[in-house]
Amino acid sequence: ETGVTQSPTHLIKTRGQQVTLRCSSQSGHNTVSWYQQALGQGPQFIFQYYREEENGRGNFPPRFSGLQFPNYSSELNVNALELDDSALYLCASSIHSGSYTDTQYFGPGTRLTVL
């Protein structure tokens, strides 16, 4: 069974640029969630995708957007990068079944540095 994978591992961008991060879900999982983790902080929920549609969003501006594909993989896009966007971006996959006990499985993350 393949776990959650993310690419790239590390990325350096300059302020104002755009970035796309990618995530492949664990086999059989139909839901993808994205989190931002600043240094020394816990992860913060960005949004979740289920059946290729956004299924909930945290307190992040519209320049953070995403996609989910038919094979349940996902992308996180960030436009007009700001210095504060520097963080570890985590993707988590799960099975959406309405159960409170659905476990989210996390990938290793993409470290984004904005200069």
Add this chain to the structure above:
Amino acid sequence: DAKTTQPNSMESNEEEPVHLPCNHSTISGTDYIHWYRQLPSQGPEYVIHGLTSNVNNRMASLAIAEDRKSSTLILHRATLRDAAVYYCILRDLSYNTDKLIFGTGTRLQVFP
């Protein structure tokens, strides 16, 4: 969003039990208590969860207070590989969105 409170850091010696506390005084009746941990340079990984009763699995035990306003994650014999940040999370399924609300967690150091 319901919040949790954890100590910033704890220390343990290898082979000793570790009790990681968590306060969640605003927990609602349907909130499950989840614990995740994050090892250095990795994404968080699931440890255990529970609702009202104490729970055991191969990784740890979860003791939940009778009023559910606090819980304790128990590692029965700490190993060096257990050094990580441990997050106590109330599972939020409001509006059908299953999101995890992380706090700053407890950094556990394990000494040989």
